Amino acid sequence: MSFPLLTATAALPAVGAVATAAVPAARRTAAKWLALVVSLATLALAVTILVRFDPSGARYQLTESHAWIKDFGVRYELGVDGIAVALIALTAVLIPFIILAGWNDADPLETGSRRWRPTQGFFALILAVEAMVVISFEATDVFLFYIFFEAMLIPMYFLIGGFGDRAHAQGEEAASTQRSYAAVKFLLYNLVGGLIMLAAVIGLYVVAGNFSLQEIAQARANGSLHMATSTERWLFLGFFFAFAVKAPLWPLHTWLPNAMQESTAPVAVLITAVVDKVGTFAMLRFCLQLFPEASKWATPVILVLALISIVYGALLAVGQRDMKRLVAYASISHFGFIVMGIFAMTSQGQSGATLYMVNHGISTAALMLVAGFLISRRGSRLIGDYGGVQKVAPVLAGTFLIGGLATLSLPGLAPFVSEFLVLVGTFTRYPVIGIIATFGIVLAALYVLVLYQRTMTGPVKPAVSAMPDLRVRELVVVAPLIVLLIFLGVYPKPVTDIVNPAVKQTMSDVHKTDPKPSVEAAK
Numbered sequence: 001m002s003f004p005l006l007t008a009t010a011a012l013p014a015v016g017a018v019a020t021a022a023v024p025a026a027r028r029t030a031a032k033w034l035a036l037v038v039s040l041a042t043l044a045l046a047v048t049i050l051v052r053f054d055p056s057g058a059r060y061q062l063t064e065s066h067a068w069i070k071d072f073g074v075r076y077e078l079g080v081d082g083i084a085v086a087l088i089a090l091t092a093v094l095i096p097f098i099i100l101a102g103w104n105d106a107d108p109l110e111t112g113s114r115r116w117r118p119t120q121g122f123f124a125l126i127l128a129v130e131a132m133v134v135i136s137f138e139a140t141d142v143f144l145f146y147i148f149f150e151a152m153l154i155p156m157y158f159l160i161g162g163f164g165d166r167a168h169a170q171g172e173e174a175a176s177t178q179r180s181y182a183a184v185k186f187l188l189y190n191l192v193g194g195l196i197m198l199a200a201v202i203g204l205y206v207v208a209g210n211f212s213l214q215e216i217a218q219a220r221a222n223g224s225l226h227m228a229t230s231t232e233r234w235l236f237l238g239f240f241f242a243f244a245v246k247a248p249l250w251p252l253h254t255w256l257p258n259a260m261q262e263s264t265a266p267v268a269v270l271i272t273a274v275v276d277k278v279g280t281f282a283m284l285r286f287c288l289q290l291f292p293e294a295s296k297w298a299t300p301v302i303l304v305l306a307l308i309s310i311v312y313g314a315l316l317a318v319g320q321r322d323m324k325r326l327v328a329y330a331s332i333s334h335f336g337f338i339v340m341g342i343f344a345m346t347s348q349g350q351s352g353a354t355l356y357m358v359n360h361g362i363s364t365a366a367l368m369l370v371a372g373f374l375i376s377r378r379g380s381r382l383i384g385d386y387g388g389v390q391k392v393a394p395v396l397a398g399t400f401l402i403g404g405l406a407t408l409s410l411p412g413l414a415p416f417v418s419e420f421l422v423l424v425g426t427f428t429r430y431p432v433i434g435i436i437a438t439f440g441i442v443l444a445a446l447y448v449l450v451l452y453q454r455t456m457t458g459p460v461k462p463a464v465s466a467m468p469d470l471r472v473r474e475l476v477v478v479a480p481l482i483v484l485l486i487f488l489g490v491y492p493k494p495v496t497d498i499v500n501p502a503v504k505q506t507m508s509d510v511h512k513t514d515p516k517p518s519v520e521a522a523k
Contacts, residue, residue: 005052006062006078006138009045009088013038013095014131021124028119032103035123039096042130046092053085055501060140060214068144073210077141082502083354084137086495087281090361091137091274093484095130099123101369101477102266106163122163125155129270136278142286143211146201149242149278150194156275157187159267160259182258189255193245200238204290207231217289217509229293236294240287240302246279249339250309253332260328261381265372268324272331272368273361280338280357284350284506288342292510295343302343303426303433309336311436314443318450322381323371326451327364330407333440334360334415340437341422345512347503349425354499355492356418359406362488363415366481367403370396373474374455377467383451388460393469397456399478404452406485408444414488428515 016038023031053061060079068076080088106122132152139145161183164176201211207227208216219225227235245252256276260268288295313333320326334356341353374389374396375381390397406413409420419441427434470478488495507513 004064005045005049006064006080009042009049009092010131010135010138012042012045012131013127013134016042017124017127017131020127021120023120025118025120028107031120031123032099035127036096036099038127039092039099039130042134043092043096046089046134049080050085050089050498053080053082053498055082055498059502059505063140068141072143073205073212074143075141075212076144077212077214078135078138079140079214080138081285081505082498082500083281083284086354086358086499087277088134088137090277090358091130091133094269094273094361094365095126097365097369097477097481098266098269099126100473101269101372102126102264103473105264105266122159125159125163126266126270128155129159129275133274133278137281140213141211142201142204142213142216142290145282145286146194146197149197149246149282150191152275152278153187153190153194156271157183159270160186160263163264163267164262178258179262182255182262185255186259189245189248189252193242193252196238197242200235200242203231203235203238207235213286213289220290220292221509227291232291232294233297236287236291236298239291240283240298243279243282243287244305244339246282247276247335247339248279248332249305249335250312250332251305253309253313256332257325257328260331261322261324263324265324265368265375268327268372269365269368272328273364276331276335277357277361280335280342280353283339283342284354288506289509295510296345296512299343299345303340303430306336306340306343307433307436309333310340310440311336311443314440314447317447318443320447321383323375323383323451323455324368324381326383326447327368327371327407330444330447331360331364333444334364334407337419337422337437337440340426340433344422344426344429345507345510346425346429346514347500347507348421348428348514350503350506351496351500352418352421352423352425354503355495356415356422358495359414359418359485359488362481362484363403363406363413366399366478366485367407369477369481370400370403373470374400378464383454386455386461386464387458388456389464389467390456391460392465392467395470395475396467399470399482400456401452402482402485404448406489408448409441412486412489414485414492416489417492 020031020035063079066076068074106119132148136148164179310333313329317326317329338353338356341349409415
């Protein structure tokens with residue numbers, strides 16, 4: 001029997017979460033180091049998956065399948081394609097940086113009446129989220145995927161509500177109230193989406209007789225399983241609604257700004273760079289593969305929703321006074337690009353969307369974590385409380401600038417390649433949508449450059465005059481992310497080589513081919 005690599009990659013952070021939570025309260029530093037070591041060991045397993053995966057091989061590799069609930073056809077089935085491998089690698093890379101960035105975020109305060117949960121709990125919850133996200137990327141049984149798709153809400157609820165941002169100008173009581181509100185809103189929105197998906201999962205079982213993604217997709221492809229048009233559309237809508245909430249897509253997005261604003265910067269990165277990717281990933285894996293005809297039927301409406309997300313998110317980002325809310329609305333705009341690329345139904349669009357998931361995770365992590373370091377020094381999230389930071393902390397300002405430039409998709413940095421592919425892929429089939437979407441790029445330049453100007457340039461405000469520059473731990477967090485942004489900006493081939501075969505298979509699932517050029521190339 002071969003080593004269950006996929007199970008181990010998900011189980012290791014789960015076991016590490018339990019071990020970290022069990023560390024005695026007086027040994028906070030030991031708990032931090034244990035969580036960091038576990039995250040690095042998980043990264044090593046993720047790299048092993050990356051090395052063993054053959055892009056030219058079978059669609060799903062490193063598969064595992066065991067009987068679970070026989071009476072209902074539920075199996076413990078795991079397998080990864082190129083898209084899943086890329087996102088598992090992204091998750092495994094980001095978690096150690098999230099842990100390092102949040103090294104002191106959950107330490108108890110010696111003064112004041114605010115009570116914090118044990119430091120061990122903070123890091124244990126992060127590892128628990130990692131475990132659930134990884135197995136969500138690996139699951140090829142629909143019921144198994146659903147369980148962890150929903151279960152990850154529990155640790156995220158406690159991370160948002162129990163370990164909120166300490167930089168709050170309205171006092172302890174108001175901060176506690178707003179954290180609770182953000183956590184409950186996050187939970188309710190996602191639970192509603194999950195319950196609607198549960199109804200669709202049950203409906204799928206009634207129609208197909210099992211929950212195996214591969215068996216259902218194969219039966220649909222060879223014609224042995226037929227769904228009535230109305231049935232397929234209702235099931236598709238049930239799945240898509242849950243994924244659109246998680247992504248998030250307009251108008252189901254309103255939980256994200258609250259959640260990111262009230263979270264610590266590392267938890268905000270965990271939300272938008274890791275957890276939210278499960279939603280867009282699931283659109284590719286489940287919506288398109290299980291319901292190809294319904295996906296094509298819904299495409300025009302979904303593209304309009306994605307376009308609204310792009311422009312709406314960018315416009316609201318321009319007017320934000322809170323740094324974290326600005327990044328949240330920018331992410332809503334970026335997720336609009338991802339969804340647009342998926343449903344453009346072109347190989348360029350879907351390759352760009354998958355690459356965008358990876359690049360957005362890295363660029364958002366870089367920008368938000370540096371913003372978190374900045375906020376921890378000043379004690380305020382408000383943009384107007386800063387000014388002249390680049391004169392007293394030039395390294396912090398420089399890394400903040402690179403993270404911002406990546407967010408606006410500057411050529412030479414990783415997000416540019418993915419955004420370009422999405423726009424090209426969309427334009428070839430839906431030119432009007434592609435043209436309007438480019439306004440999101442213009443607005444991104446506006447909100448990023450205005451943010452940098454107001455915080456980093458101009459006269460040095462008294463409150464930031466003694467601000468220290470990045471410390472060694474913070475440089476260890478930020479520097480590798482900057483390197484990845486530059487490397488993937490000039491050489492994205494390692495990622496595209498992995499995801500492109502999976503994208504071709506997804507295009508085959510929906511029976512779509514790329515549009516032919518209107519003008520033939522000269523011979």
